[in-house]
Amino acid sequence: MNHHDTGDRSRRRIRLGMVGGGEGSFIGAAHRIAARLDDQFELVAGALSSTAERAHASATALHIPRERSYADYAEMARAEAQRPDGIDAVAIVTPNHLHVPVALAFAEQGIHIICDKPLATSLAQARTLAETVRARGLLFLLTHTYAGYPMVRQARDLVAAGELGELRIVQVEYAQDWLGEPAEQQGNKQAEWRADPLRAGPAGALGDIGTHAYHLARYVSGLRVQELSAELSRFVPGRVLDDHVQAMLRFDGGARGMLWASQVASGASNALRLRVYGTRASLHFDQEQPEQLWLAPRGEPARLLRRGLPPQTQTQPGDQRVPAGHPEGYLEAFAQLYRGFAQAWRGHGSADFPGLADGLEGMAFIEAVLRSHQQNAGWVRME
Amino acid sequence: MNHHDTGDRSRRRIRLGMVGGGEGSFIGAAHRIAARLDDQFELVAGALSSTAERAHASATALHIPRERSYADYAEMARAEAQRPDGIDAVAIVTPNHLHVPVALAFAEQGIHIICDKPLATSLAQARTLAETVRARGLLFLLTHTYAGYPMVRQARDLVAAGELGELRIVQVEYAQDWLGEPAEQQGNKQAEWRADPLRAGPAGALGDIGTHAYHLARYVSGLRVQELSAELSRFVPGRVLDDHVQAMLRFDGGARGMLWASQVASGASNALRLRVYGTRASLHFDQEQPEQLWLAPRGEPARLLRRGLPPQTQTQPGDQRVPAGHPEGYLEAFAQLYRGFAQAWRGHGSADFPGLADGLEGMAFIEAVLRSHQQNAGWVRME
């Protein structure tokens, strides 16, 4: 029995550590705000950078005590596991190739895990991690942020309740333009590791945003892709990994669909959009307008559903932070995942957040797309 | 020299005949309004139905003199060619399988042709027609209505002027829901012939709206599809022809794209949308908001271009009917095609409207999709 089982889980803040996410990291900052938003976590330790000096500077700025700022994640895992006030959970916000090694290090110490996506750089690697985590009975949150939006959850619930009828078509897309030029050759650190197969793994836009698109479609529709036909492109000269994915999808049960993800789509910021069509109605969600969800039945006027307003569905969180018309956004969606994690940690209700199964399926999706691409977009089955 | 070469072509109304389009025909009425809108045509003859009684009843309602109401299009072609005041042009608004035979009958009499799309039910048939029309030196307007929208033309001009940079991505879709149920088995005449291979040809949604989507993408981008991988679906039980198409596209020059056309997309009325992305900017056009066009450059705010407002491009018609903010729509777009035809007939300027080349390419597209579908969505070259 380790320290995690002591203390009053129903009241106290969850002690959080972080690996990666030092100064200049967008996603590290987002995790920290998400953790803080509902005041259920306190950040008390970190290995914020692999460079000791940068790690400590970042830790100081974040009010992390010097003795709990580590330059090495393995040391951190060991040390924190020894402390009576050691961390309950670790947030992993490194480049992709470190997700699994870092997660394993903490999992082996019985520390719960919050990890960025994609889960790994290969499906095999992901499976290894999954076994360890499951064997240890640990909580695992994979931060598919967009699953945290209340309207995405409402969409999922509407589909599950049969409001759309039988599903026929799923269209999902994720368009950005920030890699429309060779940013990775121009000093953009966010671009550098994403463009480097050693750190990002074998998938570029596919892993970075394609997995989000896949997850969103999967999460809302509940449908599994049976087969896909996909093609990757590299539009920017000198780029090693893909910056554009297009795919046709065949779902279990006969539904059809398409997925498009691009980081060279001029004029697009973060345009993640999902449309699901059933025999009775369709849904349309646009991440850049996350407070709303279109429900368009055949033969009736389309309805603009909005957060905080009826009809509420089962998983629209009852305790909203601000009322309808006071826009919530990306950070609140992110915080929704942390809130779910906290509830599970406290033993309240079921864990309604993306986890290992989503991560494994995301890796299976990546590998299926890579295989299809190598076969000139021939159909491949998703495992 | 026939009667068409006499008279004052710069002033008088063009004498128009119509084949098909009797009572209850949506598209026949649309053609007539389009012809009337700018007062450059007068409808003087018709073979409005293959049933004599219905033909004459419709003719009477349309103020067509009894003696110029025909029950047989071949007879009409011959008779009108003999009259000193015979028709200058014929509008063909029959089911698809009659487009070519009717067009040939009038072409052989030297009568100019306005024809609905798709041009034919096979590429071979279309080529026969094209040869005849070209040999006769006749005008031929294929009513790809959406090419008549001022903002579509402005989009085309912006691409041609290089405002988007080098094109990388073309996304086009056309979604409707009116065939989401087996309307063809429920007495809907519009659905009946479209669902019948004998009248519609081998393509369902593909021919009916897929060709519009293809044309719009082609017209604006100027890019030719080199190869495509496509899959047809029939979602409605008992349906013979496709009601859903999805395709991946490889364009000349390396651009990529996707095309989606569906008549079972619940909640969609007539949602034809095109997005074109280049290295510098993207364009977004939505047929249901035809007065506007988004131009979204990288690194600058998106701009909402609107009909009648600067920047005007070369082919935004100078003589707009109503000023900016007074919405024009589908019928005006349709009329734009008739206006272009009239200008060409009068010998004013070049013929800026879709014609035989577009029709042939549309048939090539249909045949390529059908072939790819038969090969499990394998890549096929467009001829």
Next chain:
Amino acid sequence: MNHHDTGDRSRRRIRLGMVGGGEGSFIGAAHRIAARLDDQFELVAGALSSTAERAHASATALHIPRERSYADYAEMARAEAQRPDGIDAVAIVTPNHLHVPVALAFAEQGIHIICDKPLATSLAQARTLAETVRARGLLFLLTHTYAGYPMVRQARDLVAAGELGELRIVQVEYAQDWLGEPAEQQGNKQAEWRADPLRAGPAGALGDIGTHAYHLARYVSGLRVQELSAELSRFVPGRVLDDHVQAMLRFDGGARGMLWASQVASGASNALRLRVYGTRASLHFDQEQPEQLWLAPRGEPARLLRRGLPPQTQTQPGDQRVPAGHPEGYLEAFAQLYRGFAQAWRGHGSADFPGLADGLEGMAFIEAVLRSHQQNAGWVRME
């Protein structure tokens, strides 16, 4: 009994004359297209300009026979009344100061009248006309175009059916920017007469667009303004008439509201918008998106009603020209008024179009605003 009572009114086209509307007139062209759109009228005579030469040139361009092109409207009224094939109705599209004299000339000959708004340049003058027209039993269409939009009619029907509950608030606005500079001093003919009190009457933006805003609010809400408090402004140096109106409204029954009309609102094209709020729901109509109407009930998702789709209300025209999703616009709305006029002329159904009562009320509105303005925006009763 004059010639208008002979012939088959159920079938033949209505013979239309026009006063004003020569070359370069936007509104004349709009009337002609509207008349032509549904093929129920033929333009056969005109006094298109007060300059004979311009009148005849315009007539020729419009296929009006030379002998029915007049340089003088009074002569036209007399001559047409004498002809066995004389006009059934006249469309008056002159500057405002001529509306009443021209209308009287034709009314006295028993010719039905279609007239642009505002009805007159004073309420007293308008009343004189109304008496004559009513005494003669003539049809009178006042072209408040926006009342021709199907979604405006649906809005009216929804209010009348009690869908909004008891009305509490009416907000109406009409913003343009084309007079943001002294266009009347820069050769813009449309601006010249509108800026000239001798031709426009005592109201500038108030008469030109304020009356449209007032009418739209009145038409949809069914409420009468009891009292108003209004202020006019002239923002452009050298301008004689108002280019900006703001008013607070007190309606019968206690509802409140505001009206704003401006022709100096930079960036606005033709932004006429109406919002009506009742105890149960609100409606929102925007003329620049005329195919849709928002219905927002309290405690339920807002619904986007669209032309051609359910729920249809009583006066949504059954015989739509084009189906939902094929945008209709301003000219179709205009044609809707002509269609209503034609139906009344043929004796079919009731006259569902704006007429003398609307014109009188519009003049009363103008006079009330002018009076209030002179009293430093004190409250005045509308007569």
Next chain:
Amino acid sequence: MNHHDTGDRSRRRIRLGMVGGGEGSFIGAAHRIAARLDDQFELVAGALSSTAERAHASATALHIPRERSYADYAEMARAEAQRPDGIDAVAIVTPNHLHVPVALAFAEQGIHIICDKPLATSLAQARTLAETVRARGLLFLLTHTYAGYPMVRQARDLVAAGELGELRIVQVEYAQDWLGEPAEQQGNKQAEWRADPLRAGPAGALGDIGTHAYHLARYVSGLRVQELSAELSRFVPGRVLDDHVQAMLRFDGGARGMLWASQVASGASNALRLRVYGTRASLHFDQEQPEQLWLAPRGEPARLLRRGLPPQTQTQPGDQRVPAGHPEGYLEAFAQLYRGFAQAWRGHGSADFPGLADGLEGMAFIEAVLRSHQQNAGWVRME
């Protein structure tokens, strides 16, 4: 010299106390999240309710030590001022009538103040407070949340930079529907105190949301209202205070405008919208779409400005939390005010947040509206 002047202001978290905001308070929770979001504050003390038991329960839930949970704000002010680790600032989130007494209690102890709006229940009372705060040299943040939106600040900067030209028109409105029924008689605590003159002061919707609308217009346009003509309404039977305000505005320099605020506008959630028109361009901001701002120049396409994208203006915060396309919302806007307060407290840069001057002007606005209403909407000067 009190404790506030000791310690390292550049690094440590600001110690925050709160008065009001116990369980169930929307605005208290919003303040706490706002304070927490950027991790510059820690909540260490509170008088969260005037009922001791409720105060302590709320404090416990918020991790406030029992000894720093007070049932009386005056005691809290005294006690905290004595502690070496006493609060640096207090957030006042009580009903309106307590704003001034509470603020005075803390001001007299030299504690900085963050206070909800409206500042007071009378202008005279507000002036007393202002004198004390100024005499003490304290920081004062009045939480006009909407001034925290980056796009509102960009709007302000664009106006100040002359991008709109000379301002002519300001249209502002704030519509809600949650008081469309007598919620204050149905157990809604938020409604109860707002409907009670003893706690809310003499203004209902006027004070609650009208002041926000006024502030937004003032903040962005930079224009002062010189005179106004206003009318209050009470639409819901049994209500004591106004639930609807309409006003016409005359600004310094000749601009005109209207203000509308309503809490009975069925279908509206929190629809705060501002439009500002100048000789060259207009701006349009909608609080429910806070990531965007329309800039519509005359004679050019309208541009959709978005947070995080060019053109950046001076006060668009350089250190954005999340990139463009990752929606920020109400809580981030709120946090922006707290961030500004923190920067001022640390002595970094100027205090870019609403303060006493805004509060005094808001009270002057309320009193002017009340006076005008009593004079049948006669024009009154704003002091």
